Amino acid sequence: QSVLTQPPSTSGTPGQRVTISCSGTSSNIGTNSVNWYQHLPETAPQLLIYFNNQRPSGVPERFSGSKSGTSASLAISGLQSDDEADYYCVAWDDGLNGWVFGGGTHLTVL
Amino acid sequence: QVQLRESGPGLVKPSQTLSLTCTVSGGSVSSGPNYWSWFRQSAGKGVEWVGRISASETSNYNPSLKSRVTISIDTSKNQFSLMVSSVTAADTAVYYCARDRRAYSYGYGYYYYMDVWGKGTTVTVSS
Numbered sequence: 001q002s003v004l005t006q007p008p009s010t011s012g013t014p015g016q017r018v019t020i021s022c023s024g025t026s027s028n029i030g031t032n033s034v035n036w037y038q039h040l041p042e043t044a045p046q047l048l049i050y051f052n053n054q055r056p057s058g059v060p061e062r063f064s065g066s067k068s069g070t071s072a073s074l075a076i077s078g079l080q081s082d083d084e085a086d087y088y089c090v091a092w093d094d095g096l097n098g099w100v101f102g103g104g105t106h107l108t109v110l
Numbered sequence: 111q112v113q114l115r116e117s118g119p120g121l122v123k124p125s126q127t128l129s130l131t132c133t134v135s136g137g138s139v140s141s142g143p144n145y146w147s148w149f150r151q152s153a154g155k156g157v158e159w160v161g162r163i164s165a166s167e168t169s170n171y172n173p174s175l176k177s178r179v180t181i182s183i184d185t186s187k188n189q190f191s192l193m194v195s196s197v198t199a200a201d202t203a204v205y206y207c208a209r210d211r212r213a214y215s216y217g218y219g220y221y222y223y224m225d226v227w228g229k230g231t232t233v234t235v236s237s
Contacts, residue, residue: 002156035223043229044114045206050223051215088157092222098172099147099159099224 003028004089006102013110017077020105022089024070028100032092034072036065039086039104048087049074076107084109112137114207114228122201122235128194132207132228139188140165145210146190147224148181150203158203162210163190197235204230 005023012018022034036049047056049065064075076083089102118130139146147162161171163181171179183190194201208224215221
């Protein structure tokens with residue numbers, strides 16, 4: 001069971017906007033920043049969002065992140081078929097003194 | 111552009127030691143105040159942080175694995191490595207290496223994020 005809580009799956013149609021939630025506690029999201037990754041099978045996870053809402057160069061503006069209290073969310077607008085993947089939230093946990101992950105959300109583009 | 115690549119045996123016998131290496135190209139393990147991490151993901155399970163090490167060999171480990179895990183770094187070879195002793199079927203997973211990059215935000219302070227990952231390597235524990 002993962003320390004951070006994400007819905008196991010979500011879906012949307014092309015052009016739609018979807019959001020993925022990530023719930024944690026005061027020892028992780030409540031205190032530290034959240035990062036989001038996109039992962040396709042047999043590939044390296046790709047950083048989408050770091051420090052709650054910052055996009056690395058090369059990541060489209062369609063991807064955005066936010067954080068409030070002990071929860072965070074990833075929003076994807078203008079959904080494309082290429083966005084079909086697994087998405088993970090990650091945060092540092094002060095109790096574990098290490099990284100903790102959400103269980104991952106599989107996004108299906110219908 | 112920094113790239114990471116995991117390598118090592120794909121099959122390990124129970125009770126033996128799993129050994130993996132992450133080779134860094136396009137950059138140096140010694141550059142910047144970064145850490146170098148290992149993660150794993152078992153089939154049908156979530157991603158688990160294993161541990162990390164800095165170029166100055168400061169390390170920390172997941173408490174649930176600490177007694178069996180050692181992470182080391184070889185700056186001359188631009189590599190860092192993972193050893194997991196006394197493996198069981200529960201250690202069967204895809205293992206990933208990643209760079210923990212340190213950044214600074216005025217008013218917040220230092221923070222880390224994994225900005226580069228390897229593609230992962232599958233390790234099966236079986237006799």
